[in-house]
Amino acid sequence: MQSTENAVYVVGHRNPDTDSVCSAIAYAQLKNRLGAANVRPARAGEINAETAFVLQHFGVPVPELLTDAAGLELVLVDHNETGQALPHIDRAHVLEIWEHHRLGDLHLPEPIVIHCEPVGATATLIGEQFFVHDVVPDRAMAGILLASILSDTVGFRSPTTSEKDHVVAARLQPLAGIDIDGFAGELRRIRTAGVEHAGAADLIRQDFKAFRIGGLQMGIAQVEVANAAALAHRKPEVLREMRALRDALGLSEVVLMVTDLGAEGSDLWVTGDRRDVIEKAFGPVTDDAVYVPGCMSRKKQVVPRLEEALAGAEPEHSS
Numbered sequence: 001m002q003s004t005e006n007a008v009y010v011v012g013h014r015n016p017d018t019d020s021v022c023s024a025i026a027y028a029q030l031k032n033r034l035g036a037a038n039v040r041p042a043r044a045g046e047i048n049a050e051t052a053f054v055l056q057h058f059g060v061p062v063p064e065l066l067t068d069a070a071g072l073e074l075v076l077v078d079h080n081e082t083g084q085a086l087p088h089i090d091r092a093h094v095l096e097i098w099e100h101h102r103l104g105d106l107h108l109p110e111p112i113v114i115h116c117e118p119v120g121a122t123a124t125l126i127g128e129q130f131f132v133h134d135v136v137p138d139r140a141m142a143g144i145l146l147a148s149i150l151s152d153t154v155g156f157r158s159p160t161t162s163e164k165d166h167v168v169a170a171r172l173q174p175l176a177g178i179d180i181d182g183f184a185g186e187l188r189r190i191r192t193a194g195v196e197h198a199g200a201a202d203l204i205r206q207d208f209k210a211f212r213i214g215g216l217q218m219g220i221a222q223v224e225v226a227n228a229a230a231l232a233h234r235k236p237e238v239l240r241e242m243r244a245l246r247d248a249l250g251l252s253e254v255v256l257m258v259t260d261l262g263a264e265g266s267d268l269w270v271t272g273d274r275r276d277v278i279e280k281a282f283g284p285v286t287d288d289a290v291y292v293p294g295c296m297s298r299k300k301q302v303v304p305r306l307e308e309a310l311a312g313a314e315p316e317h318s319s
């Protein structure tokens with residue numbers, strides 16, 4: 001056994017999703033199989049119901065929980081922004097980054113491996129690395145990587161889906177031994193089932209990410225529903241919780257994407273003092289919400305439009 005001092009942890013973002021947890025597990029295993037026995041998977045928060053199902057289905061243990069990055073040697077997967085990383089990420093030694101989001105604000109004092117590619121899931125890049133190194137993933141690794149691709153791309157329906165996601169998934173499928181459509185449907189059922197019964201605080205926080213956009217700190221959360229009616233009756237309660245979170249974190253705006261997997265669009269529920277920015281990006285806000293047809297991706301369709309809306313705009317003085 002290696003001592004903890006020599007350990008390198010592979011870890012995803014806070015409020016982890018299936019891609020963050022499973023990409024960390026699989027990349028640590030690839031490193032192990034390539035001879036680096038000291039690399040271990042970790043997670044930066046409690047796992048969600050979908051991830052719990054995926055790990056249990058393939059018999060993979062829940063990785064170790066990290067709560068502070070100070071002094072650790074880390075490989076980051078599925079994130080590269082301070083606001084989404086473990087606390088004190090500035091005091092960690094980041095060795096590598098494997099990513100499919102925009103480049104963030106991490107200060108990296110020396111050259112490191114950064115692989116950032118606009119594919120549908122970090123798991124696609126990790127799966128590709130197995131094949132690049134001629135390491136055949138076992139059933140469990142193939143399974144959790146494939147599940148992560150299906151999760152992040154919403155069964156290949158998200159506009160973030162790339163050709164490479166299909167190619168890597170097709171190579172993983174026979175190794176994982178699952179039916180892709182059936183498994184994607186099961187994941188979707190689990191993701192949407194929890195929503196109606198979840199507490200308002202959990203709804204906001206489970207998939208919450210903080211962004212620095214055009215000089216503003218914004219929080220953007222996402223929940224997925226099977227149809228628009230699923231969450232409508234919870235709106236006043238959820239908006240109250242969003243305001244509380246905005247105050248607690250000192251954010252300009254908190255946006256909740258209520259993504260309708262049936263209609264393939266998102267109702268954006270908004271709270272904050274920069275409604276002008278929201279309206280410039282997405283159109284008129286009515287009853288604290290604006291519906292955006294075809295919008296399913298935070299990284300590809302929401303963050304860039306907010307960036308654009310804020311580009312060149314003078315900061316407003318709110319009274």
Ligand code: MN
Binds near residue numbers: 013017
């Ligand atoms: Mn993620």
Ligand code: MN
Binds near residue numbers: 019100122152
């Ligand atoms: Mn991801």
